[in-house]
Amino acid sequence: MHGSHATGSPYAPYTEEDRTAMLETVGAEAVDELFDIPADVQFDGRFDIDARTERETRRLVRSILDRNDDVTELLGRGHYGYYVPSLVDHLADRSEFLTSYTQYQPEISQGFLQALFEYQSLLVELTGLGVANCSMYDAATALGEAATLADRVRDTTGHRVLVPELLREERRSTLENYVAGTDLAVETYPVADGTVDLAGLTDLVDDGVVMIYAESPTVRGTIEEDLAAIGDLAADTEALFVLGSDPVALSLLERPVDVGADVVVGDASVLGLPTSYGMGLGLFATREDYLRQVPGRLVGASEDATDRRAFTLTLQTREQHIRRERATSNICTNQAWVALRTAMHAAVLGPSGLVELAERDVQRARDLAARLDDFVGVIASVHDRHHLREFVARVDRPARAVADDLEKRGFAVHVVGDHEIQICIAGVCDERIDEFVAAVEEVTR
Amino acid sequence: MSGDRPDVSDDGDAPQSRYDQARYVENGEYEPLLSEKDRTRVKIGGDDADTDGSPLPDDLTRDSLELPELSEPELARHYTRLSQMIYGIDSGPYPLGSCTMKYNPKFTEDVATLPAAAVHPDRTEASVQGTLELLYRLQDYLGRIGGMDAVTLQPPAGAAGEFVGIRVAAAYHEHNDEGHRDEVIVPESAHGTNFASAALGGYDVVSLPSDDDGRVDLEALEAALSEDTAALMLTNPNTLGLFERDITTIADMVHEAGGLLYYDGANLNALLGRARPGDMGFDVMHYNVHKTFATPHGGGGPGAGPVGVVSDLAPFLPAPRVRERAAESTAEDPVYERFDPEHTIGKVHGFDGNWLVLLKAFAYIARLGDEGLADASASAVLNANYLAERIEYDVPYGPFHHEFVASAGEQDAADVAKRMLDYGVHPPTTKWPEIVPEALMTEPTEVESKDTLDRLAAAFNAVAGEDDDALETAPERTTARRIDQTTAARTPRLAWQALEDDA
Ligand SMILES: Cc1ncc(COP(=O)(O)O)c(C=O)c1O
Numbered sequence: 001m002h003g004s005h006a007t008g009s010p011y012a013p014y015t016e017e018d019r020t021a022m023l024e025t026v027g028a029e030a031v032d033e034l035f036d037i038p039a040d041v042q043f044d045g046r047f048d049i050d051a052r053t054e055r056e057t058r059r060l061v062r063s064i065l066d067r068n069d070d071v072t073e074l075l076g077r078g079h080y081g082y083y084v085p086s087l088v089d090h091l092a093d094r095s096e097f098l099t100s101y102t103q104y105q106p107e108i109s110q111g112f113l114q115a116l117f118e119y120q121s122l123l124v125e126l127t128g129l130g131v132a133n134c135s136m137y138d139a140a141t142a143l144g145e146a147a148t149l150a151d152r153v154r155d156t157t158g159h160r161v162l163v164p165e166l167l168r169e170e171r172r173s174t175l176e177n178y179v180a181g182t183d184l185a186v187e188t189y190p191v192a193d194g195t196v197d198l199a200g201l202t203d204l205v206d207d208g209v210v211m212i213y214a215e216s217p218t219v220r221g222t223i224e225e226d227l228a229a230i231g232d233l234a235a236d237t238e239a240l241f242v243l244g245s246d247p248v249a250l251s252l253l254e255r256p257v258d259v260g261a262d263v264v265v266g267d268a269s270v271l272g273l274p275t276s277y278g279m280g281l282g283l284f285a286t287r288e289d290y291l292r293q294v295p296g297r298l299v300g301a302s303e304d305a306t307d308r309r310a311f312t313l314t315l316q317t318r319e320q321h322i323r324r325e326r327a328t329s330n331i332c333t334n335q336a337w338v339a340l341r342t343a344m345h346a347a348v349l350g351p352s353g354l355v356e357l358a359e360r361d362v363q364r365a366r367d368l369a370a371r372l373d374d375f376v377g378v379i380a381s382v383h384d385r386h387h388l389r390e391f392v393a394r395v396d397r398p399a400r401a402v403a404d405d406l407e408k409r410g411f412a413v414h415v416v417g418d419h420e421i422q423i424c425i426a427g428v429c430d431e432r433i434d435e436f437v438a439a440v441e442e443v444t445r
Numbered sequence: 446m447s448g449d450r451p452d453v454s455d456d457g458d459a460p461q462s463r464y465d466q467a468r469y470v471e472n473g474e475y476e477p478l479l480s481e482k483d484r485t486r487v488k489i490g491g492d493d494a495d496t497d498g499s500p501l502p503d504d505l506t507r508d509s510l511e512l513p514e515l516s517e518p519e520l521a522r523h524y525t526r527l528s529q530m531i532y533g534i535d536s537g538p539y540p541l542g543s544c545t546m547k548y549n550p551k552f553t554e555d556v557a558t559l560p561a562a563a564v565h566p567d568r569t570e571a572s573v574q575g576t577l578e579l580l581y582r583l584q585d586y587l588g589r590i591g592g593m594d595a596v597t598l599q600p601p602a603g604a605a606g607e608f609v610g611i612r613v614a615a616a617y618h619e620h621n622d623e624g625h626r627d628e629v630i631v632p633e634s635a636h637g638t639n640f641a642s643a644a645l646g647g648y649d650v651v652s653l654p655s656d657d658d659g660r661v662d663l664e665a666l667e668a669a670l671s672e673d674t675a676a677l678m679l680t681n682p683n684t685l686g687l688f689e690r691d692i693t694t695i696a697d698m699v700h701e702a703g704g705l706l707y708y709d710g711a712n713l714n715a716l717l718g719r720a721r722p723g724d725m726g727f728d729v730m731h732y733n734v735h736k737t738f739a740t741p742h743g744g745g746g747p748g749a750g751p752v753g754v755v756s757d758l759a760p761f762l763p764a765p766r767v768r769e770r771a772a773e774s775t776a777e778d779p780v781y782e783r784f785d786p787e788h789t790i791g792k793v794h795g796f797d798g799n800w801l802v803l804l805k806a807f808a809y810i811a812r813l814g815d816e817g818l819a820d821a822s823a824s825a826v827l828n829a830n831y832l833a834e835r836i837e838y839d840v841p842y843g844p845f846h847h848e849f850v851a852s853a854g855e856q857d858a859a860d861v862a863k864r865m866l867d868y869g870v871h872p873p874t875t876k877w878p879e880i881v882p883e884a885l886m887t888e889p890t891e892v893e894s895k896d897t898l899d900r901l902a903a904a905f906n907a908v909a910g911e912d913d914d915a916l917e918t919a920p921e922r923t924t925a926r927r928i929d930q931t932t933a934a935r936t937p938r939l940a941w942q943a944l945e946d947d948a
Contacts (some may be wrong), residue, residue, distance in 0.1 A: 278796020
């Protein structure tokens with residue numbers, strides 16, 4: 001009987017009759033005969049995992065997850081919880097999107113290919129660069145891939161990759177792993193008041209630099225004011241200028257192409273995914289010059305046998321399934337469905353919605369900082385810079401104690417120094433912000 | 446009324462299905478791009494700004510942004526139409542070999558969208574005990590299923606898991622003053638990611654031919670192994686679906702040479718509950734949860750590629766992992782914490798991987814339990830064997846398990862695949878592994894019923910009986926007809942902006 005599975009998988013639709021008939025066809029008495037596993041490596045034990053009904057399983061997961069405290073997160077630093085419109089969930093969950101795989105047969109997969117082509121186009125508009133792939137895993141791995149790209153396309157003698165000292169440790173560590181198989185060496189350059197210390201960086205740059213990485217907004221929410229100078233610095237020494245950003249920021253901030261960026265990486269899932277414990281979508285865009293060295297999948301336009309425009313994965317000779325150890329990356333399964341969600345979210349917002357969202361992120365972070373700055377015992381923001389959606393505040397009390405007290409009142413913030421907390425407004429509604437301000441006043445007195 | 450029935454007589458009483466995919470045509474072209482439905486340029490800053498005025502100085506902002514501005518109903522229609530131009534597992538059989546395209550249980554989507562699952566990775570341990578518990582339990586489940594001592598959930602896909610394995614091997618050898626080991630051995634018939642992951646880790650790849658039976662050639666392995674060997678990467682059953690019968694000998698040989706044995710978990714569906722990589726002598730493995738544990742493939746991803754290791758390698762796993770904080774835990778109220786393994790290789794993802802995918806995998810395993818998992822492998826293997834028996838194409842290697850590789854013989858495998866599209870099925874993986882000429886790598890998975898397998902076989906057989914002409918002009922009934930790959934690659938047009946340039 002289907003549905004109950006005391007004896008099997010609920011998703012393997014057999015009747016006993018079928019099974020008997022099938023065994024007869026293959027000439028076996030029992031399924032066991034079909035396994036060609038030597039006796040000494042057969043597993044006779046149990047995993048001790050109880051089968052459950054669907055309802056029991058849902059209850060189990062809910063009961064586990066309910067141990068998470070329900071707090072308002074004013075958290076960012078690379079992962080954001082913007083409101084995702086209902087259209088995204090409902091349409092991305094259509095099973096044709098959800099249950100298909102890589103478009104190895106483009107004729108039967110036009111819809112997904114078109115959505116990915118539209119995603120690539122969105123990134124081309126946002127960055128001004130000619131080529132965007134249809135996803136890396138996340139911002140950190142995209143940064144790693146940018147470094148290996150730099151290693152391939154630069155034939156300078158050097159091996160130095162310069163990253164800001166404020167880079168999130170997790171991103172830096174991922175980058176270190178990606179370059180472990182190359183001669184590249186990652187070094188930090190100094191930061192002054194939350195943004196690049198241009199003089200300090202200039203001192204470090206020589207012909208041995210293959211890549212300079214900068215972020216705007218930075219991990220502390222500050223907006224870089226002189227990206228073009230970094231671009232010039234990189235261009236002078238023929239290093240690649242890699243810029244970290246995201247689609248919301250890019251809707252408002254200077255176009256990467258205008259500041260000399262050669263590659264843009266970052267987390268594109270700021271649009272499309274709600275807070276997801278760090279799951280992301282690696283944005284990767286670059287100049288057409290490096291097209292043949294791009295990692296990951298690319299969707300291109302072509303024609304079908306009726307001469308109508310049609311889409312297909314293209315330039316696949318870069319990829320692992322053809323080029324094997326000489327591929328531009330090892331990536332195969334990627335984040336395509338997240339890219340679809342990102343494209344949908346951007347489409348719902350449209351250009352005016354995107355610009356407004358980014359402008360509000362600047363304004364609301366500024367307003368909140370000003371309100372907190374009024375409290376004795378708080379300086380907000382600590383950096384004399386423009387900010388997007390998040391900022392660092394100095395608190396007189398130990399930051400850990402302040403954060404713990406806020407958590408008791410239902411708010412989560414980052415602790416980024418002994419007396420520094422970081423606060424992000426993305427996705428937090430105005431009423432909660434008001435309550436947060438009141439809570440900060442209480443706990444910083 | 447009955448006279449209005451559409452004419453389907455061209456298929457007569459044929460056993461194979463006929464499939465006509467949705468196709469919208471406007472002005473002689475298929476469904477327009479969003480950018481062809483609207484383009485709106487929004488000016489930013491300056492006196493003529495379209496918004497209320499930018500809160501930033503003009504020199505920090507772009508001048509404008511030009512994208513489609515469409516209403517929600519228009520977008521709902523756009524994406525619904527796009528979805529109708531896609532074939533997924535819910536559309537019909539999807540026997541794409543090596544990819545394990547199982548049915549994705551619907552309830553796992555509900556579980557992944559629980560509000561309590563939406564937490565930020567920088568939350569304190571105390572406030573996300575639920576997330577940590579779930580991760581801990583999944584580590585534990587996977588350890589048991591693979592026979593491994595320690596598991597990391599961080600790698601966001603199978604290839605990322607391979608890369609972790611490679612980096613862990615490097616760290617382990619380095620730790621033992623064996624850093625000179627600079628070769629990774631990979632069978633000729635392996636998946637492309639194995640080669641690419643080893644190369645990304647800086648290793649020279651030594652490729653290993655198979656023997657006449659399609660398995661690892663022990664003599665060739667002996668010749669390939671040396672004091673430079675860091676690891677051998679294997680999948681078992683291999684890509685022909687054959688179990689590597691000499692696996693314990695292979696493990697001994699690799700260990701004798703001082704190397705590690707890596708298990709590519711892409712084919713684990715064949716073994717669930719019957720054999721475990723850990724018991725075969727593998728030291729490190731990845732689990733491909735979007736295959737074995739039925740999380741949706743999403744048009745190419747996201748997946749997840751957790752890595753399991755034997756205890757000797759546990760200190761090298763990525764950071765952080767999750768463990769129970771023994772001192773404070775009680776049976777009723779366990780307390781979990783993150784920790785960094787002693788000699789960790791660091792990170793391979795900015796946070797802790799593809800959480801939503803891991804959550805779905807957990808739910809799937811918890812739903813199936815021992816019985817369900819063992820039945821999945823049994824039914825997957827029976828289905829593959831039954832289907833192979835029913836198709837007319839030759840299957841040169843056996844006995845195979847969850848997948849088989851048929852040969853299209855005189856036909857071109859890629860053309861066979863195109864023609865199968867017209868019969869309402871997704872075709873197999875083609876032209877790989879190359880050891881089988883014109884390979885049709887077929888993996889029906891456990892989710893197909895006998896009736897569906899019969900219809901799938903009918904589709905294979907209908908194509909087997911067709912001439913080159915029919916094959917070369919296929920597909921006819923999909924949204925797009927055969928797509929010109931050469932033009933796509935020669936004149937890359939990778940964004941709508943590029944389409945205008947040549948208009
Ligand atoms: C045999 C094999 N190994 C490795 C992989 C790589 O896994 P992923 O695509 O999840 O990176 C795949 C599948 O794509 C595969 O079939």
